[in-house]
Amino acid sequence: MADILGVVFRRFASGTVTSDVIFPPDAEANTLVLGDVNISRSVLFLAAVTAATDLGLKVLFFTQTPFQSLPSNTFFFMHVHLQNVKLVYVKTLEELVEDIASLHELASPPSLIIVDGLDHYLHRSRVRPLQDDLSPVAHVAALLHDTAAFLSQILQNRADGQGLCRVMVSFQSECEGSRDSEALAPELLLCVLDRYLQVSGGGICQSCVLRWYSSGTWCCWQEVLWSSGSFHTKNGITNLPWLVVHKFNTFGLTFRIKNT
Amino acid sequence: MGSSLPSVAEQLLKDLQRTYLETKQIPDDLLIAKLRFVFGPCALQALDLVDQRSVTCVSSPSGRDAFQVLGGSGRLYTCFTSCHYCPCPAFSFSVLRRNESLMCKHLLAACLSQAMGLWQQEQVSDQQMTHILSGQTEAST
Numbered sequence: 044m045a046d047i048l049g050v051v052f053r054r055f056a057s058g059t060v061t062s063d064v065i066f067p068p069d070a071e072a073n074t075l076v077l078g079d080v081n082i083s084r085s086v087l088f089l090a091a092v093t094a095a096t097d098l099g100l101k102v103l104f105f106t107q108t109p110f111q112s113l114p115s116n117t118f119f120f121m122h123v124h125l126q127n128v129k130l131v132y133v134k135t136l137e138e139l140v141e142d143i144a145s146l147h148e149l150a151s152p153p154s155l156i157i158v159d160g161l162d163h164y165l166h167r168s169r170v171r172p173l174q175d176d177l178s179p180v181a182h183v184a185a186l187l188h189d190t191a192a193f194l195s196q197i198l199q200n201r202a203d204g205q206g207l208c209r210v211m212v213s214f215q216s217e218c219e220g221s222r223d224s225e226a227l228a229p230e231l232l233l234c235v236l237d238r239y240l241q242v243s244g245g246g247i248c249q250s251c252v253l254r255w256y257s258s259g260t261w262c263c264w265q266e267v268l269w270s271s272g273s274f275h276t277k278n279g280i281t282n283l284p285w286l287v288v289h290k291f292n293t294f295g296l297t298f299r300i301k302n303t
Numbered sequence: 304m305g306s307s308l309p310s311v312a313e314q315l316l317k318d319l320q321r322t323y324l325e326t327k328q329i330p331d332d333l334l335i336a337k338l339r340f341v342f343g344p345c346a347l348q349a350l351d352l353v354d355q356r357s358v359t360c361v362s363s364p365s366g367r368d369a370f371q372v373l374g375g376s377g378r379l380y381t382c383f384t385s386c387h388y389c390p391c392p393a394f395s396f397s398v399l400r401r402n403e404s405l406m407c408k409h410l411l412a413a414c415l416s417q418a419m420g421l422w423q424q425e426q427v428s429d430q431q432m433t434h435i436l437s438g439q440t441e442a443s444t
Contacts, residue, residue: 137437140437140438141433141437141439143437144432144433144434144436144437145433145437147363147365147366147367147429147432147433147436148365148429148430148433176392176395177395177399177400178390178392178394178395178399181388181394181395181399182388182390182438185383185386185387185388186383186436186437188383188385188386189383189384189385189386189388189436190436192385192386193366193367193385196366197366231400234399235399238399239386239388
């Protein structure tokens with residue numbers, strides 16, 4: 044899904060929408076998106092509609108907060124297959140877990156599962172995690188992994204299906220203003236997420252973490268690796284150069300590629 | 304550490320499986336020693352769970368599977384088939400937080416049961432499977 048995001052950024056770069064973007068032949072990675080909650084949410088939504096439109100994927104988008112409006116650059120999406128994007132509004136971690144656990148019951152399973160703001164689900168769990176208990180985050184991450192693995196088997200067995208079910212998760216590693224003094228350190232939570240989503244490049248899938256670096260109104264994406272409890276820049280294999288994102292309202296985004 | 308096993312642990316389980324297929328016997332002292340070396344003190348506890356037939360593979364009409372392991376306290380722990388996760392406190396502390404162990408005894412029991420074919424089978428409905436996977440169903444005997 045990192046390649047999906049690369050298409051999103053290139054398509055909307057320079058403030059103009061382009062349709063002549065070559066789509067990567069393989070988009071098999073899980074992706075963990077870190078950083079500003081509003082920008083991550085917008086990017087995930089754009090990734091969802093891009094995956095639905097360009098790849099014909101069925102997308103399930105879990106989020107706590109209903110979308111009040113679409114991104115301002117969605118004039119591009121006049122032809123978008125939004126019927127392939129299902130928005131699921133769940134308030135609590137328990138509801139999220141139950142919905143993910145029930146995906147095996149669907150007659151037509153999704154090929155892309157997006158969870159927006161996983162950190163907020165964890166912080167607002169009715170059953171508050173103990174200070175030293177990583178079980179809730181491990182449960183939801185492992186369940187996502189196991190569900191995606193099962194749905195991939197289903198999709199591969201179908202003649203007309205895409206072969207894999209992928210996962211994208213956004214997570215704000217520093218929760219400004221909402222940090223509970225008893226909450227687990229973000230690094231521990233990220234380690235657990237990496238264990239199950241395997242976004243640090245372990246295994247066969249090429250995965251990535253995208254992290255925001257913000258300075259005033261300008262935020263930069265950088266494709267990084269999460270390894271051994273810290274971030275490392277990916278050298279030479281990133282599909283994303285430094286991307287400068289201007290957030291001009293709460294939902295609208297423009298992108299500008301900055302050459303390094 | 305990822306949610307899969309290091310290669311030495313994988314190979315040990317394969318050796319166990321091959322040995323059990325050939326002899327139909329619980330592993331000998333050497334293999335048990337290897338299990339203890341790789342997996343730590345929980346290896347013997349896991350073998351006890353296997354011996355007690357405490358591992359059940361639950362399946363639903365959708366094709367979804369999961370393993371349920373009956374712990375010593377009578378609590379049922381649900382483990383997934385594609386990655387290593389257990390809801391028990393030992394997994395959360397020793398594996399996830401401290402990175403001291405590869406697995407807890409419940410997970411290892413599930414792996415050993417798979418290697419030796421010593422699990423029980425139970426069919427459940429799709430809805431029951433959803434409850435099991437979401438951690439809502441825990442039965443005690």
